[in-house]
Amino acid sequence: MPSVHVELADRSYSISIGTKTLPHMVETLKGHINSWTHTVLICDERIFETLGIQVRDSLQSDGMRISCLIVPSGEENKSAASLTKLWSEMLAERTDRKSVVVALGGGVVGDLAGFAAATFMRGLRFVQVPTTLLAMVDSSVGGKTGINLPEAKNMIGAFWQPHAVWIDSQCLQSLPDREYRSGLAEVVKYGVILDESFFKYLETNASSILARESNAIESIVRRSCELKAQVVAADERETSGLRAILNYGHTFGHAIEATTEYGQYLHGEAISLGMTMAGHLAVKLGMWTEESLLRQRNLLRAFRLPVQRQPAQAAELMEAMQLDKKTEHGKLNFVLPTKIGHVKTVAGCSPTDVAQSIEAVSNA
């Protein structure tokens, strides 16, 4: 089966990508994961009856001891309370250093289960089985795990790389349409920041991607994972600044999410607006062409992602951006495109330019 390799010395792993491959997961992965006899399957409640049972049955037929731990769906469950509950359940299930945690769900379960794996008995092996597009192309790759505090998202966490990532495109067939399209915003992001020919592929194949054809899904997931894997291999812990390019559209996007109490837009929708604002800023600074901005906007619109937001004050977003944990010493730094397939970080942007870029994306 095609796979993408994530090169991280002794923490390297592969991402297997296919369709209808869930039943073969254990037999394949057992070749790479030694002495695997107990699995802690941590599953999103919403998909337990469908995908959870499928995975549980395939583990069972392998003669494995299995502990099924079910996590209620939703971002509010990526919490200290859920984590404590998982730790206790893992203890009660006699989890030991040889147990393997399997995270089955979207980014919420991946981050939470990954952090439980990172911390229980100082670290257990774990496998990511992402079931949302966002988790397939983004959160399951790269080893960031963690939980939210009531005051701030993703504030507590650890870098903890999985032993494998297993992607079955078939899992996406039950994903609500809005969640699927939201994940496409991150896919567009990879094209803009790193790969013009991938961007062209997305433009040409937008309708088969929207129709969730398995070939199209496999292609976009594979290329997104390759690109993220390259960035992560070069800057695993976000120390050289390279990994920061993955934040394209996110400084604006996080502020949009925060000022709408995480209720109005899904993450990818906010990132779609954020990339549009960043695009305007790049054009204003003379770094990017109007034509490229239009191409980005047309592709986002083809995926039915928002590129105009409700009338709103720029001041509120500006304030939220100052509070973003990625803002250093009050300076507004942005990842901005110079051409499709290339970005750079621009430090100390003028507040007037930033505010005008926000306003360009608001319905007057």
Ligand SMILES: NC(=O)c1ccc[n+]([C@@H]2O[C@H](COP(=O)([O-])OP(=O)(O)OC[C@H]3O[C@@H](n4cnc5c(N)ncnc54)[C@H](O)[C@@H]3O)[C@@H](O)[C@H]2O)c1
């Ligand atoms: N670790 C990282 O590097 C990283 C990167 C990006 C995002 N994240 C995190 O990821 C989270 C968002 O992830 P998400 O968008 O996957 O959200 P999510 O996990 O909440 O899933 C979205 C919704 O889809 C449902 N769902 C999941 N799989 C399904 C399926 N196959 N069929 C039907 N419904 C399904 C879930 O129950 C949920 O209601 C956030 O917490 C974010 O902070 C982490």
Ligand SMILES: [Zn+2]
């Ligand atoms: Zn994102």
